[in-house]
Amino acid sequence: MDYIAEKVDAIVIGGGHAGCEAALSLARLGKKTIMFCLNIEAIAKMPCNPNIGGTSKGHLVKEIDALGGEMGKVIDKTYIQSKMLNTSKGPAVHSLRAQADKVKYHKEMLRVLESESNLIIKQQEVASILIENCQIIGIKTVTDAIYFTKAVIVCTGTYLKSKVFIGEFSEHSGPDGLKSSLHLSDSLTNNGIFLRRFKTGTPARVDKRTINFDEMEEQFGDDKVTPFSFLNLENDIKKDQISCFLTYTNENTHQIIRDNLDRSPLYSGQIEGIGPRYCPSIEDKVVRFSDKSRHQIFIEPEGLDTNEMYVQGMSSSLPEDVQIKMLRSVKGLEKVEVIRGGYAIEYDCINSTTLLHSLEHKTISGLFFAGQINGSSGYEEAAAQGLVAGINAALKIDGNEPMIIDRSEGYIGVLIDDLVIKGTNEPYRMLTSRAEYRLLLRQDNADFRLRAIGYKVGLVSEDAYNKFLLKKEEIELEIERLKKVFLGTTKTVQEILISKNSAPLISGISLYELLKRPELNYKDFDLVNLDRPKLTDQVIEQIEIMLKYEGYIKRQLIQIEQFKKLENKIIPENLNYEKVSSLRNEARQKLLEINPKSIGAASRISGVSPADISVLLVYIEQINRMRRATNESIS
Numbered sequence: 001m002d003y004i005a006e007k008v009d010a011i012v013i014g015g016g017h018a019g020c021e022a023a024l025s026l027a028r029l030g031k032k033t034i035m036f037c038l039n040i041e042a043i044a045k046m047p048c049n050p051n052i053g054g055t056s057k058g059h060l061v062k063e064i065d066a067l068g069g070e071m072g073k074v075i076d077k078t079y080i081q082s083k084m085l086n087t088s089k090g091p092a093v094h095s096l097r098a099q100a101d102k103v104k105y106h107k108e109m110l111r112v113l114e115s116e117s118n119l120i121i122k123q124q125e126v127a128s129i130l131i132e133n134c135q136i137i138g139i140k141t142v143t144d145a146i147y148f149t150k151a152v153i154v155c156t157g158t159y160l161k162s163k164v165f166i167g168e169f170s171e172h173s174g175p176d177g178l179k180s181s182l183h184l185s186d187s188l189t190n191n192g193i194f195l196r197r198f199k200t201g202t203p204a205r206v207d208k209r210t211i212n213f214d215e216m217e218e219q220f221g222d223d224k225v226t227p228f229s230f231l232n233l234e235n236d237i238k239k240d241q242i243s244c245f246l247t248y249t250n251e252n253t254h255q256i257i258r259d260n261l262d263r264s265p266l267y268s269g270q271i272e273g274i275g276p277r278y279c280p281s282i283e284d285k286v287v288r289f290s291d292k293s294r295h296q297i298f299i300e301p302e303g304l305d306t307n308e309m310y311v312q313g314m315s316s317s318l319p320e321d322v323q324i325k326m327l328r329s330v331k332g333l334e335k336v337e338v339i340r341g342g343y344a345i346e347y348d349c350i351n352s353t354t355l356l357h358s359l360e361h362k363t364i365s366g367l368f369f370a371g372q373i374n375g376s377s378g379y380e381e382a383a384a385q386g387l388v389a390g391i392n393a394a395l396k397i398d399g400n401e402p403m404i405i406d407r408s409e410g411y412i413g414v415l416i417d418d419l420v421i422k423g424t425n426e427p428y429r430m431l432t433s434r435a436e437y438r439l440l441l442r443q444d445n446a447d448f449r450l451r452a453i454g455y456k457v458g459l460v461s462e463d464a465y466n467k468f469l470l471k472k473e474e475i476e477l478e479i480e481r482l483k484k485v486f487l488g489t490t491k492t493v494q495e496i497l498i499s500k501n502s503a504p505l506i507s508g509i510s511l512y513e514l515l516k517r518p519e520l521n522y523k524d525f526d527l528v529n530l531d532r533p534k535l536t537d538q539v540i541e542q543i544e545i546m547l548k549y550e551g552y553i554k555r556q557l558i559q560i561e562q563f564k565k566l567e568n569k570i571i572p573e574n575l576n577y578e579k580v581s582s583l584r585n586e587a588r589q590k591l592l593e594i595n596p597k598s599i600g601a602a603s604r605i606s607g608v609s610p611a612d613i614s615v616l617l618v619y620i621e622q623i624n625r626m627r628r629a630t631n632e633s634i635s
């Protein structure tokens with residue numbers, strides 16, 4: 001029998017990476033919030049790879065931190081190995097990745113959540129959402145408890161009607177044997193929210209005492225550790241690190257897989273959900289890249305106090321006996337014991353083009369969605385959406401305009417714009433190639449792009465903001481000072497240049513100009529740059545990048561101006577696309593379905609051509625001219 005349990009400002013359904021950021025931002029913005037989850041012991045769980053960050057995902061974590069989110073701080077406390085990836089390439093793709101101790105990560109995030117006074121965590125399954133006149137009013141649990149509220153954020157991840165597959169075996173289950181969420185999907189569908197099936201998979205976890213590491217290449221962390229959080233310096237988080245190990249599959253492994261493809265639920269048609277192209281299972285890799293004689297396998301620790309090792313690169317839902325055989329065909333794993341087998345999981349998710357850029361549903365006011373349920377994949381993508389949805393739910397409750405990060409301001413902007421404008425037909429993971437302005441969207445300057453926004457919405461503290469302003473001022477002052485530091489062709493200067501294989505000077509030059517040379521670094525001139533202020537490595541890194549990439553940055557800023565012009569060309573609300581006669585049918589249908597706010601957004605919808613955009617621009621200009629004429633005649 002239904003009973004009224006409570007009335008709160010906001011409800012978050014889910015304690016995963018999206019739910020945690022959403023709940024924390026709501027509570028920290030003064031909203032009395034309840035976060036529901038199926039298992040408190042699985043809050044901030046990492047059901048797949050034991051790491052945070054990596055190419056483009058490191059950018060998302062830095063941006064979450066710059067806006068006042070929590071993921072960066074938690075991983076700085078719980079990492080067991082840290083590595084900056086892609087350092088042989090330009091700074092736009094430098095990406096931080098940290099191996100996490102999964103249990104410590106969960107415990108630290110739970111500690112942070114439990115320390116928030118405005119936040120209550122409840123272990124209970126939400127069965128339905130309650131809506132009145134297209135406005136969310138509450139939720140009901142499987143135990144018939146009704147909670148009234150002004151905003152609900154659905155962050156149910158890979159649990160909605162989730163089903164696990166291992167060979168011929170399958171059952172309704174969440175990740176790692178946790179319970180599945182079996183009721184909420186029907187409620188969403190009954191309220192007109194279309195659901196579809198996506199799938200993802202994970203590899204086995206094996207016992208480290210049964211691995212022959214001598215047969216593998218040890219992978220060490222970096223000596224110099226870079227924090228994810230802008231509030232941390234290297235010395236704040238420095239610690240002993242543990243290693244990962246590299247080995248490879250071989251022809252024998254591939255043959256075992258080929259011989260058993262008929263028993264794979266992926267290839268037997270049992271699994272209907274669409275899987276991620278960029279995180280393929282080992283079965284998919286062997287089939288799709290049949291020319292490759294071996295695939296890289298990274299053996300990664302799941303934590304300090306466990307024997308479990310994650311077999312990165314061998315995600316599989318093949319039958320258990322086949323998994324054991326294929327694992328033992330790999331060098332170093334010949335005697336391996338499997339602790340947890342690999343599996344595939346299928347789950348319900350929504351069509352993200354039904355959402356606004358604030359992640360609020362287009363037709364149900366106060367209902368937000370964040371994370372894997374939006375069709376994305378990855379802890380970082382989920383956390384970024386959770387943070388944005390949490391902030392916007394709080395702004396909505398206060399009747400304020402939403403916080404929208406656009407494609408020129410952050411990977412978070414690229415992520416959300418891709419989801420709500422382009423949509424996705426498979427689990428969407430972030431890639432640097434998705435960002436047009438990636439030279440400006442580097443991970444190292446995320447605070448320059450987003451700190452002020454985080455401060456404005458109230459998530460970044462006064463102290464943190466002042467620290468950022470001080471850093472910004474230090475950088476600007478030093479760049480100005482370097483323009484006035486002139487170096488002559490002295491013996492010391494020439495020796496420095498020769499030692500760096502850099503052309504000797506033939507006449508005097510400012511240090512500002514000299515440091516544009518790619519082979520030279522700021523600290524190389526400490527001998528001659530005597531009055532230089534004491535600066536942190538973070539500040540020096542910014543100065544070097546701004547000087548060396550000045551030309552490229554200027555060019556990208558011009559491109560962004562063009563982008564902003566189209567983003568600011570607003571499409572009149574309720575524009576009747578049926579009346580725009582020269583639009584192609586496909587474009588008209590897509591524009592009606594997605595209802596973009598600006599010409600810029602309209603131009604990114606697949607199926608809307610540049611010719612359609614020109615037609616639209618002319619039509620809108622005609623409407624505006626008629627409106628102006630009418631206003632003039634009235635006045």
Ligand SMILES: Cc1cc2nc3c(=O)[nH]c(=O)nc-3n(C[C@H](O)[C@H](O)[C@H](O)COP(=O)(O)OP(=O)(O)OC[C@H]3O[C@@H](n4cnc5c(N)ncnc54)[C@H](O)[C@@H]3O)c2cc1C
Pocket residue numbers: 013014015016017018019036037038039042043044045046047048049124125126127155156157158159160175181182184200201202279343344345370371372373376377378379382383429
């Ligand atoms: C097997 C597996 C393999 C994966 N492989 C990859 C990969 O290779 N690459 C990658 O990038 N990502 C992968 N992921 C995805 C990654 O785990 C997710 O992207 C990330 O965890 C999503 O975070 P989230 O917050 O959206 O949801 P989740 O972390 O899934 O959390 C969902 C939360 O919602 C709660 N919940 C659900 N329904 C209800 C309800 N009705 N009532 C109350 N609480 C509810 C759950 O208890 C949980 O706390 C994988 C996930 C799984 C399970």
